[in-house]
Amino acid sequence: MEGGARLVSLPRTGKGRLIRRGPVPLYSQVKELLRERIARLRGGEHEQLPSERELARDLNISRMTVRQAVRDLIAEGAVYTAPGRGTFLATEEVTQQLGGLTSFSQEMTKRGLVPSSRLLEAESVTDHEIAARLRVQPDEPIARIRRLRLANGEPMALETTHLPLTLCPGLLSMDLERGSLYELLQRVFRLRFGAASQTITAEAARPATARLLGLTDGEPVLVMERSSELDNGRPFEYVLSWYRADRYHFAVRLVPSRQA
Amino acid sequence: MEGGARLVSLPRTGKGRLIRRGPVPLYSQVKELLRERIARLRGGEHEQLPSERELARDLNISRMTVRQAVRDLIAEGAVYTAPGRGTFLATEEVTQQLGGLTSFSQEMTKRGLVPSSRLLEAESVTDHEIAARLRVQPDEPIARIRRLRLANGEPMALETTHLPLTLCPGLLSMDLERGSLYELLQRVFRLRFGAASQTITAEAARPATARLLGLTDGEPVLVMERSSELDNGRPFEYVLSWYRADRYHFAVRLVPSRQA
DNA sequence: GAGTGGTCTAGACCACGAA
DNA sequence: TCGTGGTCTAGACCACTCA
Incomplete structure:
Protein backbone atom coordinates (compact mmCIF):
# COMPACT_ATOMS: atom_id res chain seq x y z
CA MET A 1 0.00 0.00 0.00
CA GLU A 2 2.79 2.48 0.69
CA GLY A 3 6.40 1.27 0.65
CA GLY A 4 8.42 0.71 -2.49
CA ALA A 5 9.85 2.60 -5.40
CA ARG A 6 7.13 5.05 -6.10
CA LEU A 7 8.01 8.32 -7.71
CA VAL A 8 8.02 10.61 -4.78
CA SER A 9 4.39 11.71 -4.95
CA LEU A 10 4.70 13.78 -1.83
CA PRO A 11 2.24 16.19 -0.28
CA ARG A 12 0.42 17.44 -3.31
CA THR A 13 -2.20 18.47 -0.84
CA GLY A 14 -0.32 20.53 1.66
CA LYS A 15 0.29 17.92 4.28
CA GLY A 16 -0.29 14.41 3.12
CA ARG A 17 0.92 12.79 6.29
CA LEU A 18 -2.06 10.81 7.44
CA ILE A 19 -1.44 8.31 10.16
CA ARG A 20 -3.01 4.96 9.53
CA ARG A 21 -3.95 2.60 12.31
CA GLY A 22 -3.39 5.35 14.82
CA PRO A 23 -5.84 6.31 17.52
CA VAL A 24 -7.22 9.13 15.36
CA PRO A 25 -9.55 7.91 12.58
CA ALA A 90 -19.95 28.25 3.75
CA THR A 91 -20.66 31.93 4.08
CA GLU A 92 -18.52 33.53 6.67
CA GLU A 93 -21.48 34.18 8.90
CA VAL A 94 -21.08 31.97 11.89
CA THR A 95 -24.04 29.95 12.96
CA GLN A 96 -23.92 28.85 16.54
CA GLN A 97 -25.77 25.66 17.17
CA LEU A 98 -27.49 25.95 20.51
CA GLY A 99 -27.65 22.57 22.08
CA GLY A 100 -24.87 22.17 24.52
CA LEU A 101 -22.59 24.69 26.08
CA THR A 102 -20.73 25.87 23.06
CA SER A 103 -17.56 27.76 23.68
CA PHE A 104 -16.81 30.64 21.38
CA SER A 105 -13.35 29.23 20.76
CA GLN A 106 -14.64 25.79 19.81
CA GLU A 107 -17.30 27.28 17.60
CA MET A 108 -14.81 29.34 15.65
CA THR A 109 -12.30 26.53 15.33
CA LYS A 110 -14.96 24.25 13.90
CA ARG A 111 -15.61 26.83 11.25
CA GLY A 112 -11.96 27.02 10.26
CA LEU A 113 -11.61 30.44 11.84
CA VAL A 114 -8.90 31.39 14.30
CA PRO A 115 -10.39 32.59 17.60
CA SER A 116 -8.73 35.17 19.77
CA SER A 117 -9.67 37.59 22.52
CA ARG A 118 -8.79 41.07 23.63
CA LEU A 119 -9.16 41.41 27.34
CA LEU A 120 -10.93 44.65 28.22
CA GLU A 121 -11.45 44.12 31.92
CA ALA A 122 -10.88 41.46 34.57
CA GLU A 123 -11.92 42.60 38.01
CA SER A 124 -13.45 41.53 41.24
CA VAL A 125 -16.67 43.42 41.88
CA THR A 126 -19.73 43.24 44.06
CA ASP A 127 -23.11 43.71 42.46
CA HIS A 128 -26.19 42.60 44.27
CA GLU A 129 -28.23 42.14 41.13
CA ILE A 130 -25.70 39.84 39.53
CA ALA A 131 -25.20 38.16 42.90
CA ALA A 132 -28.87 37.34 42.99
CA ARG A 133 -28.70 35.77 39.55
CA LEU A 134 -25.70 33.70 40.64
CA ARG A 135 -27.49 32.88 43.89
CA VAL A 136 -24.65 34.04 46.12
CA GLN A 137 -24.60 36.55 48.97
CA PRO A 138 -24.98 40.19 47.82
CA ASP A 139 -21.50 41.10 49.06
CA GLU A 140 -19.71 38.06 47.74
CA PRO A 141 -16.95 38.93 45.27
CA ILE A 142 -17.76 38.30 41.64
CA ALA A 143 -15.33 38.06 38.77
CA ARG A 144 -16.29 40.32 35.91
CA ILE A 145 -14.48 39.63 32.65
CA ARG A 146 -15.05 41.73 29.58
CA ARG A 147 -13.57 40.45 26.37
CA LEU A 148 -13.73 41.35 22.73
CA ARG A 149 -13.97 38.09 20.81
CA LEU A 150 -12.34 37.93 17.42
CA ALA A 151 -12.28 35.49 14.53
CA ASN A 152 -9.36 35.77 12.14
CA GLY A 153 -8.66 39.07 13.84
CA GLU A 154 -12.09 40.46 13.03
CA PRO A 155 -14.37 41.50 15.90
CA MET A 156 -17.31 39.16 16.32
CA ALA A 157 -18.68 39.79 19.78
CA LEU A 158 -18.36 41.71 22.98
CA GLU A 159 -18.80 39.52 26.02
CA THR A 160 -19.19 40.21 29.71
CA THR A 161 -18.92 37.16 31.93
CA HIS A 162 -19.72 37.04 35.65
CA LEU A 163 -18.58 34.19 37.88
CA PRO A 164 -18.61 33.77 41.66
CA LEU A 165 -14.94 34.17 42.58
CA THR A 166 -15.19 31.46 45.21
CA LEU A 167 -15.66 28.94 42.42
CA CYS A 168 -12.51 30.00 40.64
CA PRO A 169 -10.05 31.70 43.02
CA GLY A 170 -7.09 33.16 41.20
CA LEU A 171 -8.82 33.15 37.83
CA LEU A 172 -8.41 36.87 37.34
CA SER A 173 -4.63 36.66 37.30
CA MET A 174 -4.54 33.91 34.71
CA ASP A 175 -4.12 34.37 30.99
CA LEU A 176 -7.60 35.14 29.73
CA GLU A 177 -6.64 36.23 26.25
CA ARG A 178 -5.38 32.91 25.01
CA GLY A 179 -7.46 29.78 24.99
CA SER A 180 -10.95 29.12 26.18
CA LEU A 181 -12.33 30.30 29.50
CA TYR A 182 -14.54 27.24 29.66
CA GLU A 183 -11.54 25.06 29.19
CA LEU A 184 -9.85 26.77 32.14
CA LEU A 185 -12.89 26.35 34.33
CA GLN A 186 -13.11 22.67 33.53
CA ARG A 187 -9.44 21.81 33.66
CA VAL A 188 -8.11 24.00 36.44
CA PHE A 189 -11.14 24.46 38.64
CA ARG A 190 -12.75 21.12 37.90
CA LEU A 191 -16.15 22.58 37.22
CA ARG A 192 -18.62 20.30 35.51
CA PHE A 193 -21.23 22.11 33.45
CA GLY A 194 -24.92 21.39 33.45
CA ALA A 195 -27.85 23.12 31.82
CA ALA A 196 -28.06 26.72 30.67
CA SER A 197 -30.78 29.19 29.75
CA GLN A 198 -30.33 31.70 26.99
CA THR A 199 -32.37 34.52 25.64
CA ILE A 200 -31.71 36.24 22.38
CA THR A 201 -32.89 39.55 21.15
CA ALA A 202 -31.56 42.44 19.10
CA GLU A 203 -30.90 46.09 19.63
CA ALA A 204 -29.26 49.03 17.95
CA ALA A 205 -25.57 49.20 18.75
CA ARG A 206 -24.71 51.91 21.24
CA PRO A 207 -21.70 54.07 20.44
CA ALA A 208 -19.23 52.33 22.76
CA THR A 209 -20.32 48.88 21.61
CA ALA A 210 -20.32 49.92 17.98
CA ARG A 211 -16.79 51.24 18.20
CA LEU A 212 -15.45 48.02 19.70
CA LEU A 213 -17.24 45.84 17.18
CA GLY A 214 -16.30 47.98 14.23
CA LEU A 215 -19.86 49.00 13.47
CA THR A 216 -21.46 52.37 13.03
CA ASP A 217 -23.86 53.58 15.70
CA GLY A 218 -27.33 52.12 15.47
CA GLU A 219 -26.47 49.06 13.42
CA PRO A 220 -28.27 45.97 14.70
CA VAL A 221 -26.52 43.66 17.16
CA LEU A 222 -27.72 40.39 18.60
CA VAL A 223 -27.94 40.44 22.36
CA MET A 224 -27.50 37.15 24.13
CA GLU A 225 -28.01 36.60 27.81
CA ARG A 226 -26.98 33.31 29.33
CA SER A 227 -27.27 31.79 32.77
CA SER A 228 -25.43 28.52 33.22
CA GLU A 229 -25.47 25.94 35.96
CA LEU A 230 -23.07 23.32 37.17
CA ASP A 231 -24.16 19.72 36.97
CA ASN A 232 -25.38 20.02 40.55
CA GLY A 233 -27.75 22.80 39.55
CA ARG A 234 -25.80 25.62 41.13
CA PRO A 235 -25.48 28.73 38.93
CA PHE A 236 -21.90 29.44 37.93
CA GLU A 237 -21.99 32.10 35.24
CA TYR A 238 -24.04 34.96 33.97
CA VAL A 239 -23.03 36.23 30.55
CA LEU A 240 -24.19 39.16 28.52
CA SER A 241 -22.95 39.31 24.93
CA TRP A 242 -23.37 41.52 21.91
CA TYR A 243 -22.77 39.86 18.56
CA ARG A 244 -22.34 41.42 15.16
CA ALA A 245 -25.56 40.37 13.49
CA ASP A 246 -24.00 40.49 10.06
CA ARG A 247 -21.52 37.80 11.06
CA TYR A 248 -23.40 35.67 13.51
CA HIS A 249 -26.50 33.51 13.55
CA PHE A 250 -28.00 31.34 16.22
CA ALA A 251 -29.50 28.00 15.36
CA VAL A 252 -31.84 25.81 17.34
CA ARG A 253 -33.19 22.42 16.59
CA LEU A 254 -36.59 21.91 18.11
CA VAL A 255 -37.45 18.38 19.01
CA PRO A 256 -41.17 17.78 19.12
CA SER A 257 -42.66 17.35 22.54
CA ARG A 258 -43.67 13.79 22.57
CA GLN A 259 -47.15 12.70 23.41
CA ALA A 260 -48.54 9.28 22.70
CA MET B 1 -32.40 -6.20 -9.61
CA GLU B 2 -36.03 -6.81 -8.70
CA GLY B 3 -38.15 -8.58 -11.38
CA GLY B 4 -38.10 -12.33 -11.77
CA ALA B 5 -38.97 -15.48 -9.93
CA ARG B 6 -37.57 -14.82 -6.49
CA LEU B 7 -38.96 -16.66 -3.54
CA VAL B 8 -41.19 -14.07 -2.03
CA SER B 9 -38.98 -13.06 0.91
CA LEU B 10 -41.35 -10.39 2.07
CA PRO B 11 -41.53 -8.07 5.10
CA ARG B 12 -39.75 -9.87 7.85
CA THR B 13 -39.33 -6.50 9.47
CA GLY B 14 -42.78 -5.06 9.82
CA LYS B 15 -42.80 -3.24 6.54
CA GLY B 16 -39.91 -4.38 4.45
CA ARG B 17 -41.17 -2.77 1.31
CA LEU B 18 -38.30 -0.52 0.45
CA ILE B 19 -38.52 1.06 -2.95
CA ARG B 20 -35.32 0.87 -4.90
CA ARG B 21 -34.44 3.35 -7.61
CA GLY B 22 -37.28 5.57 -6.44
CA PRO B 23 -36.95 9.26 -5.73
CA VAL B 24 -36.53 8.57 -2.02
CA PRO B 25 -33.07 7.29 -1.09
CA ALA B 90 -32.23 8.49 23.39
CA THR B 91 -33.51 9.51 26.77
CA GLU B 92 -36.85 11.14 26.51
CA GLU B 93 -36.15 14.27 28.46
CA VAL B 94 -33.68 15.58 25.92
CA THR B 95 -36.59 17.52 24.50
CA GLN B 96 -35.51 21.10 24.09
CA GLN B 97 -37.49 23.69 25.89
CA LEU B 98 -39.35 26.10 23.73
CA GLY B 99 -41.41 22.97 23.49
CA GLY B 100 -42.23 21.57 20.12
CA LEU B 101 -43.46 23.95 17.49
CA THR B 102 -44.35 27.13 19.21
CA SER B 103 -47.32 28.72 17.57
CA PHE B 104 -47.40 32.47 17.67
CA SER B 105 -50.97 32.35 18.93
CA GLN B 106 -50.17 29.94 21.75
CA GLU B 107 -47.12 31.91 22.71
CA MET B 108 -49.04 35.17 23.00
CA THR B 109 -51.89 33.58 24.87
CA LYS B 110 -49.48 32.14 27.40
CA ARG B 111 -48.22 35.62 28.10
CA GLY B 112 -51.71 36.95 28.58
CA LEU B 113 -51.76 38.82 25.30
CA VAL B 114 -54.52 38.59 22.71
CA PRO B 115 -53.12 37.35 19.39
CA SER B 116 -54.51 38.38 16.04
CA SER B 117 -53.40 38.50 12.42
CA ARG B 118 -53.77 40.71 9.40
CA LEU B 119 -53.62 38.69 6.23
CA LEU B 120 -51.41 40.39 3.67
CA GLU B 121 -51.23 37.69 1.04
CA ALA B 122 -52.41 34.13 0.48
CA GLU B 123 -51.45 32.79 -2.90
CA SER B 124 -50.35 29.74 -4.77
CA VAL B 125 -46.91 30.25 -6.25
CA THR B 126 -44.09 28.23 -7.76
CA ASP B 127 -40.56 28.91 -6.63
CA HIS B 128 -37.87 26.39 -7.25
CA GLU B 129 -35.70 27.52 -4.38
CA ILE B 130 -38.48 27.18 -1.84
CA ALA B 131 -39.52 23.93 -3.53
CA ALA B 132 -36.05 22.55 -2.92
CA ARG B 133 -36.28 23.45 0.76
CA LEU B 134 -39.63 21.71 0.99
CA ARG B 135 -38.27 18.79 -1.02
CA VAL B 136 -41.04 18.89 -3.63
CA GLN B 137 -40.87 19.15 -7.41
CA PRO B 138 -39.75 22.59 -8.66
CA ASP B 139 -43.08 23.22 -10.39
CA GLU B 140 -45.28 21.99 -7.57
CA PRO B 141 -47.68 24.65 -6.27
CA ILE B 142 -46.72 26.20 -2.96
CA ALA B 143 -48.96 28.18 -0.63
CA ARG B 144 -47.41 31.48 0.34
CA ILE B 145 -49.08 33.21 3.27
CA ARG B 146 -47.93 36.57 4.51
CA ARG B 147 -49.38 37.77 7.77
CA LEU B 148 -48.80 40.61 10.16
CA ARG B 149 -48.98 39.17 13.65
CA LEU B 150 -50.35 41.34 16.42
CA ALA B 151 -50.57 41.13 20.19
CA ASN B 152 -53.20 43.25 21.85
CA GLY B 153 -53.52 45.01 18.52
CA GLU B 154 -49.86 45.98 18.41
CA PRO B 155 -47.68 44.70 15.57
CA MET B 156 -45.19 42.09 16.74
CA ALA B 157 -44.01 40.26 13.66
CA LEU B 158 -44.21 39.90 9.93
CA GLU B 159 -44.38 36.30 8.85
CA THR B 160 -44.14 34.57 5.49
CA THR B 161 -45.08 30.90 5.53
CA HIS B 162 -44.59 28.45 2.67
CA LEU B 163 -46.36 25.09 2.55
CA PRO B 164 -46.67 22.48 -0.21
CA LEU B 165 -50.27 22.92 -1.36
CA THR B 166 -50.68 19.18 -1.84
CA LEU B 167 -50.44 18.79 1.93
CA CYS B 168 -53.24 21.26 2.56
CA PRO B 169 -55.52 21.62 -0.48
CA GLY B 170 -58.06 24.38 -0.04
CA LEU B 171 -56.11 26.07 2.74
CA LEU B 172 -55.84 29.35 0.87
CA SER B 173 -59.59 29.89 0.85
CA MET B 174 -59.97 29.30 4.57
CA ASP B 175 -60.02 31.94 7.26
CA LEU B 176 -56.38 32.67 7.97
CA GLU B 177 -56.92 35.76 10.07
CA ARG B 178 -58.64 34.13 12.97
CA GLY B 179 -57.13 31.31 14.97
CA SER B 180 -53.88 29.47 14.53
CA LEU B 181 -52.57 28.19 11.22
CA TYR B 182 -50.93 25.28 13.02
CA GLU B 183 -54.22 24.39 14.59
CA LEU B 184 -55.81 24.27 11.12
CA LEU B 185 -53.05 22.10 9.77
CA GLN B 186 -53.38 19.65 12.62
CA ARG B 187 -57.16 19.55 12.86
CA VAL B 188 -58.29 19.87 9.26
CA PHE B 189 -55.39 18.36 7.37
CA ARG B 190 -54.34 15.89 10.04
CA LEU B 191 -50.70 16.84 9.88
CA ARG B 192 -48.56 15.63 12.74
CA PHE B 193 -45.57 17.83 13.43
CA GLY B 194 -42.08 16.63 14.08
CA ALA B 195 -38.79 18.45 14.53
CA ALA B 196 -37.88 21.89 13.29
CA SER B 197 -34.69 23.86 12.72
CA GLN B 198 -34.55 27.57 13.37
CA THR B 199 -31.92 30.17 12.83
CA ILE B 200 -32.04 33.58 14.38
CA THR B 201 -30.20 36.70 13.43
CA ALA B 202 -30.88 40.41 13.26
CA GLU B 203 -30.92 43.06 10.59
CA ALA B 204 -31.89 46.66 10.07
CA ALA B 205 -35.56 46.99 9.15
CA ARG B 206 -36.12 47.77 5.49
CA PRO B 207 -38.66 50.48 4.70
CA ALA B 208 -41.54 48.17 3.77
CA THR B 209 -40.98 45.97 6.81
CA ALA B 210 -40.55 48.94 9.10
CA ARG B 211 -43.82 50.49 7.95
CA LEU B 212 -45.79 47.32 8.62
CA LEU B 213 -44.22 46.79 12.03
CA GLY B 214 -44.57 50.43 13.03
CA LEU B 215 -40.85 51.04 13.21
CA THR B 216 -38.65 53.62 11.60
CA ASP B 217 -36.26 52.54 8.88
CA GLY B 218 -33.10 50.89 10.11
CA GLU B 219 -34.33 49.91 13.55
CA PRO B 220 -33.19 46.39 14.47
CA VAL B 221 -35.49 43.45 13.79
CA LEU B 222 -34.97 39.82 14.69
CA VAL B 223 -35.00 37.57 11.65
CA MET B 224 -36.13 34.02 12.19
CA GLU B 225 -35.96 31.29 9.61
CA ARG B 226 -37.66 28.01 10.33
CA SER B 227 -37.86 24.70 8.50
CA SER B 228 -40.28 22.22 10.01
CA GLU B 229 -40.88 18.58 9.39
CA LEU B 230 -43.78 16.23 9.86
CA ASP B 231 -43.32 13.36 12.26
CA ASN B 232 -42.23 11.20 9.34
CA GLY B 233 -39.39 13.55 8.55
CA ARG B 234 -40.94 15.14 5.48
CA PRO B 235 -40.58 18.95 5.34
CA PHE B 236 -43.90 20.75 5.53
CA GLU B 237 -43.18 24.41 6.08
CA TYR B 238 -40.57 27.05 5.48
CA VAL B 239 -41.13 30.26 7.38
CA LEU B 240 -39.33 33.56 7.30
CA SER B 241 -40.27 36.05 10.03
CA TRP B 242 -39.26 39.50 11.12
CA TYR B 243 -39.90 40.32 14.79
CA ARG B 244 -39.82 43.67 16.51
CA ALA B 245 -36.72 43.27 18.63
CA ASP B 246 -38.01 45.73 21.21
CA ARG B 247 -40.99 43.51 21.90
CA TYR B 248 -39.73 40.03 21.35
CA HIS B 249 -36.93 37.78 22.42
CA PHE B 250 -36.18 34.12 22.00
CA ALA B 251 -35.39 31.82 24.86
CA VAL B 252 -33.64 28.47 24.79
CA ARG B 253 -32.83 26.09 27.53
CA LEU B 254 -29.74 24.06 26.82
CA VAL B 255 -29.73 20.62 28.26
CA PRO B 256 -26.30 19.13 28.83
CA SER B 257 -25.35 16.40 26.42
CA ARG B 258 -26.09 13.00 27.82
CA GLN B 259 -23.62 10.22 28.13
CA ALA B 260 -23.32 6.88 29.80
C1' DG C 1 -16.06 -16.33 21.40
C1' DA C 2 -19.86 -14.22 19.49
C1' DG C 3 -21.96 -9.98 18.60
C1' DT C 4 -21.76 -4.92 18.41
C1' DG C 5 -20.72 -0.35 16.61
C1' DG C 6 -16.63 2.32 14.27
C1' DT C 7 -13.93 2.58 10.49
C1' DC C 8 -12.27 1.71 5.84
C1' DT C 9 -11.93 -0.08 1.02
C1' DA C 10 -12.57 -0.21 -4.06
C1' DG C 11 -15.47 -0.29 -6.73
C1' DA C 12 -20.48 1.11 -9.00
C1' DC C 13 -24.53 3.84 -11.03
C1' DC C 14 -27.27 8.07 -10.87
C1' DA C 15 -28.68 13.06 -11.67
C1' DC C 16 -26.96 17.24 -12.38
C1' DG C 17 -24.01 21.23 -14.03
C1' DA C 18 -20.82 23.20 -17.13
C1' DA C 19 -18.53 23.39 -21.33
C1' DT D 1 -19.16 14.86 -22.75
C1' DC D 2 -16.92 15.02 -18.47
C1' DG D 3 -16.56 15.99 -13.66
C1' DT D 4 -19.27 16.59 -9.51
C1' DG D 5 -21.69 15.17 -5.34
C1' DG D 6 -25.37 11.52 -3.79
C1' DT D 7 -26.12 6.97 -3.09
C1' DC D 8 -25.17 2.07 -2.62
C1' DT D 9 -22.71 -2.44 -2.39
C1' DA D 10 -20.20 -6.41 -0.31
C1' DG D 11 -16.92 -7.14 1.75
C1' DA D 12 -12.97 -6.22 5.71
C1' DC D 13 -10.53 -5.38 10.33
C1' DC D 14 -10.65 -3.13 14.85
C1' DA D 15 -11.90 -2.41 19.84
C1' DC D 16 -15.24 -3.22 22.72
C1' DT D 17 -18.95 -5.72 25.64
C1' DC D 18 -21.10 -9.55 27.46
C1' DA D 19 -21.83 -14.13 28.61
Missing part, protein backbone atom coordinates in the same frame (compact mmCIF):
# COMPACT_ATOMS: atom_id res chain seq x y z
CA LEU A 26 -8.56 8.82 9.05
CA TYR A 27 -11.72 10.81 8.38
CA SER A 28 -11.02 12.83 11.48
CA GLN A 29 -7.56 13.70 10.24
CA VAL A 30 -9.08 14.63 6.89
CA LYS A 31 -11.50 16.97 8.64
CA GLU A 32 -8.63 18.66 10.38
CA LEU A 33 -6.75 18.97 7.14
CA LEU A 34 -9.78 20.43 5.40
CA ARG A 35 -10.25 22.95 8.20
CA GLU A 36 -6.72 24.19 7.59
CA ARG A 37 -7.50 24.55 3.91
CA ILE A 38 -10.66 26.40 4.69
CA ALA A 39 -8.74 28.84 6.83
CA ARG A 40 -6.26 29.42 4.02
CA LEU A 41 -8.89 29.72 1.29
CA ARG A 42 -11.07 32.06 3.28
CA GLY A 43 -11.28 35.41 1.59
CA GLY A 44 -9.40 34.27 -1.49
CA GLU A 45 -10.62 33.91 -5.03
CA HIS A 46 -11.71 30.31 -5.20
CA GLU A 47 -13.66 29.43 -2.14
CA GLN A 48 -13.96 25.88 -3.37
CA LEU A 49 -12.46 22.71 -1.98
CA PRO A 50 -10.86 20.01 -4.11
CA SER A 51 -13.30 17.38 -5.30
CA GLU A 52 -13.82 14.31 -3.18
CA ARG A 53 -12.23 12.09 -5.79
CA GLU A 54 -9.21 14.31 -6.03
CA LEU A 55 -8.72 14.32 -2.27
CA ALA A 56 -9.11 10.56 -2.12
CA ARG A 57 -6.51 10.11 -4.85
CA ASP A 58 -4.02 12.54 -3.36
CA LEU A 59 -4.36 11.23 0.17
CA ASN A 60 -4.44 7.65 -1.00
CA ILE A 61 -7.64 6.84 0.80
CA SER A 62 -11.10 5.75 -0.20
CA ARG A 63 -13.61 8.31 -1.39
CA MET A 64 -16.09 7.12 1.24
CA THR A 65 -13.61 8.15 3.91
CA VAL A 66 -13.28 11.59 2.42
CA ARG A 67 -17.06 11.80 2.29
CA GLN A 68 -17.39 11.10 5.96
CA ALA A 69 -15.15 14.06 6.67
CA VAL A 70 -17.09 16.28 4.28
CA ARG A 71 -20.43 15.18 5.71
CA ASP A 72 -19.28 16.19 9.18
CA LEU A 73 -18.10 19.58 7.96
CA ILE A 74 -21.46 20.13 6.30
CA ALA A 75 -23.23 19.27 9.54
CA GLU A 76 -20.99 21.73 11.36
CA GLY A 77 -21.85 24.42 8.87
CA ALA A 78 -18.30 24.90 7.62
CA VAL A 79 -18.95 23.98 3.99
CA TYR A 80 -21.84 23.26 1.68
CA THR A 81 -22.09 21.11 -1.41
CA ALA A 82 -23.67 21.75 -4.77
CA PRO A 83 -24.29 18.52 -6.67
CA GLY A 84 -22.70 18.63 -10.06
CA ARG A 85 -20.48 21.54 -9.10
CA GLY A 86 -18.45 20.86 -6.01
CA THR A 87 -17.86 21.66 -2.37
CA PHE A 88 -17.60 25.26 -1.23
CA LEU A 89 -16.85 27.23 1.89
CA LEU B 26 -32.94 3.94 0.65
CA TYR B 27 -31.32 5.34 3.78
CA SER B 28 -34.10 7.85 4.03
CA GLN B 29 -36.69 5.09 3.91
CA VAL B 30 -34.74 3.24 6.57
CA LYS B 31 -34.81 6.34 8.79
CA GLU B 32 -38.56 6.50 8.40
CA LEU B 33 -38.87 2.85 9.26
CA LEU B 34 -36.66 3.24 12.31
CA ARG B 35 -38.68 6.20 13.49
CA GLU B 36 -41.78 3.99 13.47
CA ARG B 37 -39.93 1.40 15.50
CA ILE B 38 -38.76 4.02 17.93
CA ALA B 39 -42.31 5.20 18.43
CA ARG B 40 -43.44 1.62 19.10
CA LEU B 41 -40.55 0.81 21.40
CA ARG B 42 -40.85 4.00 23.42
CA GLY B 43 -41.80 3.22 26.97
CA GLY B 44 -41.45 -0.51 26.51
CA GLU B 45 -38.99 -2.89 28.10
CA HIS B 46 -36.21 -3.03 25.58
CA GLU B 47 -35.45 0.41 24.31
CA GLN B 48 -32.94 -1.02 21.92
CA LEU B 49 -32.97 -1.13 18.14
CA PRO B 50 -31.99 -4.18 16.11
CA SER B 51 -28.31 -4.32 15.25
CA GLU B 52 -27.12 -2.76 12.03
CA ARG B 53 -26.19 -6.12 10.59
CA GLU B 54 -29.58 -7.56 11.41
CA LEU B 55 -31.37 -4.66 9.77
CA ALA B 56 -29.17 -4.89 6.69
CA ARG B 57 -29.88 -8.60 6.39
CA ASP B 58 -33.63 -8.30 6.91
CA LEU B 59 -34.01 -5.35 4.56
CA ASN B 60 -31.65 -6.85 2.05
CA ILE B 61 -29.46 -3.79 1.85
CA SER B 62 -25.88 -2.98 2.67
CA ARG B 63 -24.84 -2.28 6.23
CA MET B 64 -23.33 1.04 5.15
CA THR B 65 -26.77 2.14 4.02
CA VAL B 66 -28.24 1.24 7.37
CA ARG B 67 -25.44 3.15 9.02
CA GLN B 68 -26.20 6.31 7.11
CA ALA B 69 -29.74 6.18 8.49
CA VAL B 70 -28.50 5.54 12.02
CA ARG B 71 -25.93 8.33 11.80
CA ASP B 72 -28.66 10.77 10.84
CA LEU B 73 -30.84 9.67 13.74
CA ILE B 74 -27.92 10.14 16.12
CA ALA B 75 -27.39 13.64 14.77
CA GLU B 76 -31.07 14.36 15.30
CA GLY B 77 -30.83 13.15 18.85
CA ALA B 78 -33.29 10.30 18.42
CA VAL B 79 -30.92 7.47 19.32
CA TYR B 80 -27.45 6.91 20.67
CA THR B 81 -24.99 4.11 20.16
CA ALA B 82 -22.83 2.21 22.59
CA PRO B 83 -19.97 0.42 20.86
CA GLY B 84 -19.98 -3.23 21.65
CA ARG B 85 -23.54 -3.10 22.95
CA GLY B 86 -25.91 -1.68 20.42
CA THR B 87 -28.16 1.19 19.44
CA PHE B 88 -30.64 2.60 21.92
CA LEU B 89 -33.42 5.15 22.09
